[in-house]
Amino acid sequence: MRIGLFTDTYPPFINGVSTSVYMLKKALEKKGHQVFVVTMNTESFHYGYDENNTVIRIPGLPIGIYDYRVSTVYPLKAMNIIRKWKLDVIHSHTEFSVGTFARFISRQFNIPLVHTYHTLYEDYIYYITKGYFDKPSKKIVEYLTQFYCDKTANELIVPTKKIYDLFKEKYNVDKNIYVIPTGIEIDRFYEENIDPKSVDEVRKKIGISKKSFNIVFVGRLAKEKNIDLLLSAQEIINARDKNVNLIIIGDGPDMDEYKKTAKKLKIDSNVFFVGKVPWEEIPKYYRVADVFATASTSETQGLTVIEAMAASVAPICIDDESFRNTVIDGLNGRIFKTKEEYVGIIFELSNDKKELSNLQKQARLNAEVHSSKYYGERVADVYLHAIEHKKYDNFGVIGKLVGKMKDRENKKNKEKNNNESEKEKKDETSRRKPKDLFK
DSSP: OEEEEEOSOOTTSOSHHHHHHHHHHHHHHHTTOEEEEEEEOSSSSOOEEETTTTEEEEOOEEOSSTTOEEOOOOOHHHHHHHHHHOOSEEEEOOSSTHHHHHHHHHHHHTOOEEEEOOOOGGGGTHHHHTTSSHHHHHHHHHHHHHIIIIIIOSEEEESSHHHHHIIIIISOOOSOEEEOOOOBOGGGGOGGGSOHHHHHHHHHHHTOOTTSEEEEEESOOSGGGOHHHHHHHHHHHHHHOTTEEEEEEOOOTTHHHHHHHHHHTTOTTTEEEEEOOOGGGHHHHHTTOSEEEEOOSOOSSOHHHHHHHHTTOEEEEESOHHHHTTOOBTTTBEEESSHHHHHHHHHHHHHOHHHHHHHHHHHHHHHGGGBHHHHHHHHHHHHHHHHHTOOOGGGHHHHHHHHHHHHHHHHHHHHHHHHHHHHHHHHHHHHSOGGGGGO
16 A cells, blocks of 8 residues: 555654654555655754655644644645655544645545544643633634544544543544554563663663662653652652652653752652653663653553553553553552552552562563554554545546546455465465474
Protein backbone atom coordinates (compact mmCIF):
# COMPACT_ATOMS: atom_id res chain seq x y z
CA MET A 1 0.00 0.00 0.00
CA ARG A 2 0.95 3.65 -0.48
CA ILE A 3 0.16 5.32 2.82
CA GLY A 4 0.10 9.00 3.79
CA LEU A 5 0.57 9.88 7.47
CA PHE A 6 -0.65 13.41 8.34
CA THR A 7 0.48 14.78 11.71
CA ASP A 8 1.09 18.13 13.40
CA THR A 9 4.19 16.78 15.19
CA TYR A 10 7.02 14.63 13.88
CA PRO A 11 10.74 14.25 14.71
CA PRO A 12 12.87 16.17 15.52
CA PHE A 13 9.93 17.53 17.56
CA ILE A 14 9.35 14.95 20.30
CA ASN A 15 6.13 14.10 22.10
CA GLY A 16 3.84 11.08 22.32
CA VAL A 17 2.14 11.62 18.96
CA SER A 18 5.42 12.33 17.18
CA THR A 19 6.93 9.10 18.54
CA SER A 20 3.81 7.13 17.66
CA VAL A 21 3.78 8.29 14.03
CA TYR A 22 7.51 7.72 13.62
CA MET A 23 7.24 4.17 15.00
CA LEU A 24 4.27 3.45 12.76
CA LYS A 25 6.14 4.63 9.66
CA LYS A 26 9.08 2.36 10.40
CA ALA A 27 6.85 -0.63 11.21
CA LEU A 28 4.85 -0.23 7.98
CA GLU A 29 7.98 0.14 5.88
CA LYS A 30 9.39 -3.08 7.35
CA LYS A 31 6.26 -4.81 6.04
CA GLY A 32 6.98 -3.52 2.53
CA HIS A 33 4.55 -0.59 2.40
CA GLN A 34 5.50 2.82 0.99
CA VAL A 35 4.94 5.50 3.61
CA PHE A 36 4.81 9.28 3.13
CA VAL A 37 4.52 11.97 5.82
CA VAL A 38 2.88 15.40 5.83
CA THR A 39 3.66 17.42 8.94
CA MET A 40 4.22 20.90 10.35
CA ASN A 41 7.50 22.74 10.15
CA THR A 42 7.97 23.33 13.88
CA GLU A 43 11.16 25.35 13.46
CA SER A 44 10.16 28.10 11.02
CA PHE A 45 7.42 29.45 8.77
CA HIS A 46 8.82 27.78 5.66
CA TYR A 47 7.85 24.96 3.32
CA GLY A 48 10.18 21.99 3.04
CA TYR A 49 10.31 18.62 1.29
CA ASP A 50 12.69 15.81 2.19
CA GLU A 51 12.62 13.66 -0.96
CA ASN A 52 14.73 10.86 0.53
CA ASN A 53 12.46 10.33 3.54
CA THR A 54 9.37 11.54 1.64
CA VAL A 55 8.40 14.07 4.34
CA ILE A 56 6.59 17.32 3.51
CA ARG A 57 6.77 20.08 6.14
CA ILE A 58 4.22 22.87 5.71
CA PRO A 59 4.67 26.31 7.29
CA GLY A 60 3.12 26.89 10.70
CA LEU A 61 2.73 29.76 13.16
CA PRO A 62 3.42 29.33 16.91
CA ILE A 63 0.30 29.42 19.08
CA GLY A 64 1.94 29.93 22.47
CA ILE A 65 1.28 26.39 23.75
CA TYR A 66 4.64 24.62 24.17
CA ASP A 67 6.30 24.51 20.73
CA TYR A 68 3.11 23.74 18.81
CA ARG A 69 2.32 25.46 15.54
CA VAL A 70 -0.81 25.66 13.38
CA SER A 71 -1.44 26.42 9.75
CA THR A 72 -4.40 27.20 7.55
CA VAL A 73 -2.18 27.78 4.50
CA TYR A 74 -1.56 24.66 2.46
CA PRO A 75 0.98 25.21 -0.36
CA LEU A 76 -0.09 24.26 -3.87
CA LYS A 77 3.29 22.61 -4.44
CA ALA A 78 2.58 20.33 -1.46
CA MET A 79 -0.74 19.32 -2.99
CA ASN A 80 0.94 18.58 -6.34
CA ILE A 81 3.51 16.33 -4.68
CA ILE A 82 0.82 14.49 -2.68
CA ARG A 83 -1.16 13.95 -5.88
CA LYS A 84 1.91 12.33 -7.46
CA TRP A 85 2.27 10.01 -4.47
CA LYS A 86 -0.96 8.25 -5.59
CA LEU A 87 -1.92 7.32 -2.05
CA ASP A 88 -4.17 4.35 -1.33
CA VAL A 89 -5.08 5.62 2.13
CA ILE A 90 -4.57 8.66 4.37
CA HIS A 91 -4.02 8.26 8.12
CA SER A 92 -4.44 11.48 10.09
CA HIS A 93 -3.12 11.89 13.64
CA THR A 94 -4.55 15.30 14.50
CA GLU A 95 -8.01 16.84 14.39
CA PHE A 96 -6.84 20.33 13.46
CA SER A 97 -4.33 22.11 11.19
CA VAL A 98 -2.57 19.27 9.30
CA GLY A 99 -5.63 17.15 10.10
CA THR A 100 -7.80 19.63 8.20
CA PHE A 101 -5.36 19.34 5.29
CA ALA A 102 -5.72 15.54 5.45
CA ARG A 103 -9.49 15.87 5.27
CA PHE A 104 -9.24 18.23 2.30
CA ILE A 105 -6.83 15.94 0.41
CA SER A 106 -9.05 12.94 1.15
CA ARG A 107 -12.05 14.66 -0.43
CA GLN A 108 -10.10 16.27 -3.27
CA PHE A 109 -8.42 13.07 -4.45
CA ASN A 110 -11.08 10.61 -3.26
CA ILE A 111 -8.78 8.74 -0.86
CA PRO A 112 -10.16 6.86 2.18
CA LEU A 113 -9.34 8.52 5.51
CA VAL A 114 -8.36 6.69 8.71
CA HIS A 115 -8.01 8.76 11.86
CA THR A 116 -6.33 8.12 15.22
CA TYR A 117 -7.49 10.17 18.21
CA HIS A 118 -4.48 10.85 20.44
CA THR A 119 -5.30 13.84 22.66
CA LEU A 120 -7.97 14.64 25.24
CA TYR A 121 -8.33 18.27 24.21
CA GLU A 122 -10.75 19.13 26.99
CA ASP A 123 -7.85 18.79 29.46
CA TYR A 124 -5.89 21.50 27.62
CA ILE A 125 -8.56 24.21 27.25
CA TYR A 126 -7.21 26.26 30.15
CA TYR A 127 -4.01 27.05 28.21
CA ILE A 128 -6.13 29.14 25.85
CA THR A 129 -8.98 30.38 28.06
CA LYS A 130 -6.87 30.95 31.20
CA GLY A 131 -9.87 29.93 33.28
CA TYR A 132 -12.46 31.98 31.38
CA PHE A 133 -15.28 30.50 29.29
CA ASP A 134 -14.14 26.94 30.04
CA LYS A 135 -17.59 25.37 29.64
CA PRO A 136 -18.48 26.87 26.24
CA SER A 137 -14.92 26.25 25.04
CA LYS A 138 -15.16 22.58 25.98
CA LYS A 139 -18.45 22.33 24.11
CA ILE A 140 -16.80 23.77 21.00
CA VAL A 141 -13.90 21.31 21.27
CA GLU A 142 -16.35 18.46 21.81
CA TYR A 143 -18.33 19.46 18.72
CA LEU A 144 -15.23 19.82 16.51
CA THR A 145 -13.76 16.52 17.70
CA GLN A 146 -17.05 14.72 17.17
CA PHE A 147 -17.45 16.25 13.71
CA TYR A 148 -13.96 15.28 12.58
CA CYS A 149 -13.99 11.76 13.99
CA ASP A 150 -17.55 10.87 13.07
CA LYS A 151 -18.40 12.84 9.95
CA THR A 152 -15.16 12.92 7.98
CA ALA A 153 -13.12 9.83 8.82
CA ASN A 154 -13.94 6.47 7.24
CA GLU A 155 -12.42 4.50 10.12
CA LEU A 156 -11.47 5.59 13.65
CA ILE A 157 -8.62 4.24 15.82
CA VAL A 158 -8.25 4.93 19.55
CA PRO A 159 -5.42 3.71 21.84
CA THR A 160 -7.51 2.59 24.85
CA LYS A 161 -10.99 1.57 25.95
CA LYS A 162 -11.14 4.82 27.91
CA ILE A 163 -11.25 6.75 24.64
CA TYR A 164 -13.54 4.16 23.04
CA ASP A 165 -16.07 4.75 25.82
CA LEU A 166 -15.69 8.53 25.42
CA PHE A 167 -16.70 8.37 21.76
CA LYS A 168 -19.47 5.81 22.17
CA GLU A 169 -21.06 7.06 25.39
CA LYS A 170 -20.38 10.83 25.39
CA TYR A 171 -19.90 11.74 21.74
CA ASN A 172 -22.33 9.06 20.45
CA VAL A 173 -20.08 8.23 17.49
CA ASP A 174 -21.84 5.73 15.24
CA LYS A 175 -19.06 4.06 13.29
CA ASN A 176 -16.33 1.43 13.59
CA ILE A 177 -13.90 2.23 16.38
CA TYR A 178 -10.76 0.10 16.64
CA VAL A 179 -8.91 -0.05 19.97
CA ILE A 180 -5.24 -0.35 18.98
CA PRO A 181 -2.63 0.61 21.60
CA THR A 182 0.29 2.52 20.13
CA GLY A 183 3.44 0.46 19.65
CA ILE A 184 7.02 1.41 20.42
CA GLU A 185 10.46 0.05 19.56
CA ILE A 186 10.66 -1.86 22.83
CA ASP A 187 14.05 -3.44 22.14
CA ARG A 188 15.83 -0.07 22.32
CA PHE A 189 14.87 0.06 26.02
CA TYR A 190 16.09 -3.45 26.86
CA GLU A 191 18.78 -3.59 29.52
CA GLU A 192 21.13 -5.65 27.35
CA ASN A 193 21.02 -3.01 24.61
CA ILE A 194 22.17 -0.19 26.89
CA ASP A 195 25.84 0.38 27.75
CA PRO A 196 26.24 0.13 31.58
CA LYS A 197 28.95 2.81 31.48
CA SER A 198 26.52 5.29 29.92
CA VAL A 199 24.06 4.58 32.74
CA ASP A 200 26.79 5.29 35.31
CA GLU A 201 27.49 8.57 33.52
CA VAL A 202 23.81 9.52 33.80
CA ARG A 203 23.84 8.79 37.54
CA LYS A 204 26.89 10.98 37.93
CA LYS A 205 25.34 13.75 35.83
CA ILE A 206 22.13 13.77 37.87
CA GLY A 207 24.00 13.38 41.16
CA ILE A 208 22.48 10.17 42.51
CA SER A 209 23.96 7.03 44.02
CA LYS A 210 23.60 3.39 43.00
CA LYS A 211 22.48 2.68 46.55
CA SER A 212 19.56 5.11 46.52
CA PHE A 213 15.99 4.13 45.59
CA ASN A 214 15.04 6.17 42.53
CA ILE A 215 11.59 7.12 41.24
CA VAL A 216 11.43 8.53 37.70
CA PHE A 217 8.76 10.58 35.94
CA VAL A 218 9.06 11.28 32.21
CA GLY A 219 6.75 13.76 30.55
CA ARG A 220 5.62 17.33 30.10
CA LEU A 221 5.81 19.49 33.21
CA ALA A 222 2.32 20.92 33.19
CA LYS A 223 -0.82 21.09 35.30
CA GLU A 224 -2.62 18.17 33.63
CA LYS A 225 0.20 15.75 34.57
CA ASN A 226 -0.61 16.14 38.30
CA ILE A 227 3.05 16.34 39.33
CA ASP A 228 1.98 18.21 42.46
CA LEU A 229 0.84 14.88 43.90
CA LEU A 230 4.26 13.32 43.38
CA LEU A 231 5.97 16.29 45.03
CA SER A 232 3.67 16.43 48.06
CA ALA A 233 4.08 12.65 48.46
CA GLN A 234 7.85 13.05 48.25
CA GLU A 235 7.71 15.34 51.29
CA ILE A 236 6.14 12.52 53.32
CA ILE A 237 8.57 9.95 51.94
CA ASN A 238 11.71 11.99 52.64
CA ALA A 239 10.60 12.86 56.15
CA ARG A 240 11.02 9.15 56.85
CA ASP A 241 13.63 8.06 54.31
CA LYS A 242 16.26 10.37 52.79
CA ASN A 243 17.47 7.58 50.50
CA VAL A 244 14.50 7.89 48.10
CA ASN A 245 14.88 10.26 45.13
CA LEU A 246 12.40 11.62 42.60
CA ILE A 247 13.89 12.23 39.12
CA ILE A 248 11.74 14.40 36.86
CA ILE A 249 12.62 14.27 33.15
CA GLY A 250 11.04 16.72 30.74
CA ASP A 251 10.20 20.38 30.33
CA GLY A 252 7.08 22.48 30.32
CA PRO A 253 5.36 25.70 31.40
CA ASP A 254 5.23 24.76 35.09
CA MET A 255 8.85 23.69 35.65
CA ASP A 256 9.81 26.81 37.60
CA GLU A 257 6.71 26.48 39.75
CA TYR A 258 7.55 22.86 40.57
CA LYS A 259 11.11 23.79 41.45
CA LYS A 260 9.78 26.41 43.86
CA THR A 261 7.41 23.84 45.37
CA ALA A 262 10.26 21.37 45.91
CA LYS A 263 12.29 24.06 47.65
CA LYS A 264 9.32 25.16 49.76
CA LEU A 265 8.69 21.55 50.87
CA LYS A 266 12.42 21.20 51.64
CA ILE A 267 12.78 18.19 49.33
CA ASP A 268 14.98 19.88 46.72
CA SER A 269 17.96 17.73 47.77
CA ASN A 270 15.98 14.60 46.80
CA VAL A 271 14.13 15.93 43.73
CA PHE A 272 16.12 16.28 40.50
CA PHE A 273 14.80 18.26 37.53
CA VAL A 274 16.72 16.91 34.54
CA GLY A 275 14.94 18.91 31.82
CA LYS A 276 14.68 17.82 28.19
CA VAL A 277 16.53 14.67 27.19
CA PRO A 278 17.22 13.74 23.51
CA TRP A 279 15.02 10.91 22.24
CA GLU A 280 17.96 8.58 21.60
CA GLU A 281 19.26 9.00 25.17
CA ILE A 282 15.99 8.37 27.04
CA PRO A 283 16.55 4.57 27.50
CA LYS A 284 19.61 5.01 29.72
CA TYR A 285 17.74 7.50 31.90
CA TYR A 286 15.07 4.89 32.60
CA ARG A 287 17.81 2.47 33.63
CA VAL A 288 18.84 4.62 36.62
CA ALA A 289 15.35 4.17 38.11
CA ASP A 290 13.81 1.44 40.26
CA VAL A 291 10.21 2.50 39.58
CA PHE A 292 8.34 4.81 37.23
CA ALA A 293 5.56 6.98 38.69
CA THR A 294 2.69 8.95 37.16
CA ALA A 295 -0.39 10.58 38.68
CA SER A 296 -1.73 11.91 35.36
CA THR A 297 -5.35 11.26 34.43
CA SER A 298 -5.14 13.12 31.10
CA GLU A 299 -3.41 10.37 29.12
CA THR A 300 -4.97 8.58 26.18
CA GLN A 301 -2.53 5.72 26.67
CA GLY A 302 0.73 6.68 28.37
CA LEU A 303 3.63 5.58 26.15
CA THR A 304 6.17 6.43 28.84
CA VAL A 305 4.68 3.67 31.00
CA ILE A 306 5.38 1.12 28.26
CA GLU A 307 8.88 2.51 27.75
CA ALA A 308 9.59 2.12 31.46
CA MET A 309 8.29 -1.46 31.45
CA ALA A 310 10.47 -2.35 28.47
CA ALA A 311 13.43 -0.97 30.44
CA SER A 312 12.54 -3.33 33.34
CA VAL A 313 11.30 -0.46 35.50
CA ALA A 314 8.16 -1.20 37.52
CA PRO A 315 5.36 1.33 36.82
CA ILE A 316 3.34 2.87 39.66
CA CYS A 317 0.27 4.55 38.14
CA ILE A 318 -2.77 6.36 39.38
CA ASP A 319 -6.01 4.41 38.91
CA ASP A 320 -7.04 5.53 35.42
CA GLU A 321 -8.45 3.59 32.47
CA SER A 322 -5.50 4.65 30.31
CA PHE A 323 -3.24 2.40 32.36
CA ARG A 324 -5.50 -0.49 33.40
CA ASN A 325 -5.00 -2.56 30.25
CA THR A 326 -1.22 -2.18 30.54
CA VAL A 327 -0.50 -2.22 34.28
CA ILE A 328 -1.90 -5.13 36.30
CA ASP A 329 -1.70 -4.33 39.99
CA GLY A 330 0.63 -6.70 41.79
CA LEU A 331 1.75 -8.49 38.61
CA ASN A 332 3.78 -6.05 36.49
CA GLY A 333 3.33 -2.84 38.48
CA ARG A 334 1.17 -1.11 41.05
CA ILE A 335 -1.99 1.02 40.91
CA PHE A 336 -2.88 3.67 43.51
CA LYS A 337 -5.95 5.82 44.11
CA THR A 338 -4.70 8.24 46.75
CA LYS A 339 -1.47 9.94 47.73
CA GLU A 340 -1.37 7.83 50.89
CA GLU A 341 -1.58 4.62 48.83
CA TYR A 342 1.24 5.85 46.60
CA VAL A 343 3.47 6.61 49.59
CA GLY A 344 2.74 3.15 51.03
CA ILE A 345 3.70 1.47 47.73
CA ILE A 346 7.00 3.37 47.59
CA PHE A 347 7.91 2.31 51.13
CA GLU A 348 6.87 -1.28 50.41
CA LEU A 349 8.94 -1.64 47.24
CA SER A 350 11.98 0.24 48.54
CA ASN A 351 12.15 -2.26 51.40
CA ASP A 352 11.20 -5.44 49.54
CA LYS A 353 13.79 -6.08 46.82
CA LYS A 354 12.31 -9.47 45.91
CA GLU A 355 8.85 -8.05 45.23
CA LEU A 356 10.37 -5.16 43.27
CA SER A 357 12.43 -7.58 41.16
CA ASN A 358 9.35 -9.71 40.37
CA LEU A 359 7.41 -6.65 39.18
CA GLN A 360 10.34 -5.48 37.06
CA LYS A 361 10.77 -8.86 35.35
CA GLN A 362 7.07 -9.16 34.60
CA ALA A 363 6.95 -5.57 33.34
CA ARG A 364 9.65 -6.41 30.79
CA LEU A 365 7.76 -9.50 29.61
CA ASN A 366 4.41 -7.70 29.28
CA ALA A 367 5.96 -4.81 27.34
CA GLU A 368 6.53 -7.13 24.37
CA VAL A 369 2.86 -7.04 23.33
CA HIS A 370 3.28 -3.32 22.65
CA SER A 371 5.95 -3.73 19.98
CA SER A 372 5.75 -1.49 16.92
CA LYS A 373 5.63 -4.60 14.71
CA TYR A 374 2.23 -5.73 15.99
CA TYR A 375 0.99 -2.15 16.06
CA GLY A 376 1.84 -1.74 12.38
CA GLU A 377 0.14 -5.01 11.43
CA ARG A 378 -3.12 -4.11 13.18
CA VAL A 379 -3.22 -0.61 11.72
CA ALA A 380 -2.56 -2.00 8.21
CA ASP A 381 -5.64 -4.22 8.62
CA VAL A 382 -7.72 -1.09 9.30
CA TYR A 383 -6.31 0.51 6.14
CA LEU A 384 -7.41 -2.48 4.07
CA HIS A 385 -10.90 -2.31 5.56
CA ALA A 386 -11.11 1.43 4.81
CA ILE A 387 -9.98 0.89 1.21
CA GLU A 388 -12.33 -2.03 0.60
CA HIS A 389 -15.37 -0.17 1.98
CA LYS A 390 -14.66 3.23 0.47
CA LYS A 391 -17.78 4.66 -1.21
CA TYR A 392 -17.48 6.45 -4.53
CA ASP A 393 -21.15 7.33 -5.05
CA ASN A 394 -20.66 11.04 -4.37
CA PHE A 395 -18.11 11.54 -7.10
CA GLY A 396 -20.19 10.93 -10.24
CA VAL A 397 -19.56 8.49 -13.08
CA ILE A 398 -15.79 9.08 -13.15
CA GLY A 399 -15.54 8.53 -9.43
CA LYS A 400 -17.40 5.24 -9.71
CA LEU A 401 -15.09 4.07 -12.51
CA VAL A 402 -12.04 5.04 -10.45
CA GLY A 403 -13.55 3.20 -7.51
CA LYS A 404 -14.05 0.01 -9.49
CA MET A 405 -10.47 0.15 -10.76
CA LYS A 406 -9.16 0.65 -7.22
CA ASP A 407 -11.33 -2.18 -5.92
CA ARG A 408 -9.83 -4.57 -8.49
CA GLU A 409 -6.31 -3.43 -7.63
CA ASN A 410 -6.97 -3.77 -3.89
CA LYS A 411 -8.37 -7.26 -4.37
CA LYS A 412 -5.20 -8.29 -6.22
CA ASN A 413 -3.00 -6.78 -3.51
CA LYS A 414 -4.94 -8.58 -0.79
CA GLU A 415 -4.63 -11.93 -2.60
CA LYS A 416 -0.91 -11.27 -3.09
CA ASN A 417 -0.43 -10.48 0.63
CA ASN A 418 -2.35 -13.63 1.61
CA ASN A 419 -0.21 -15.77 -0.70
CA GLU A 420 2.99 -14.25 0.71
CA SER A 421 1.79 -14.91 4.28
CA GLU A 422 1.02 -18.54 3.44
CA LYS A 423 4.45 -18.92 1.84
CA GLU A 424 6.12 -17.47 4.95
CA LYS A 425 4.24 -19.94 7.16
CA LYS A 426 5.28 -22.88 4.94
CA ASP A 427 8.90 -21.72 4.90
CA GLU A 428 8.89 -21.38 8.68
CA THR A 429 7.42 -24.89 9.08
CA SER A 430 10.02 -26.42 6.77
CA ARG A 431 12.83 -24.85 8.82
CA ARG A 432 11.63 -26.33 12.09
CA LYS A 433 12.88 -29.69 13.29
CA PRO A 434 10.43 -32.62 13.02
CA LYS A 435 10.08 -32.89 16.80
CA ASP A 436 9.14 -29.20 17.00
CA LEU A 437 6.03 -29.91 14.92
CA PHE A 438 4.53 -31.90 17.77
CA LYS A 439 5.09 -29.24 20.44
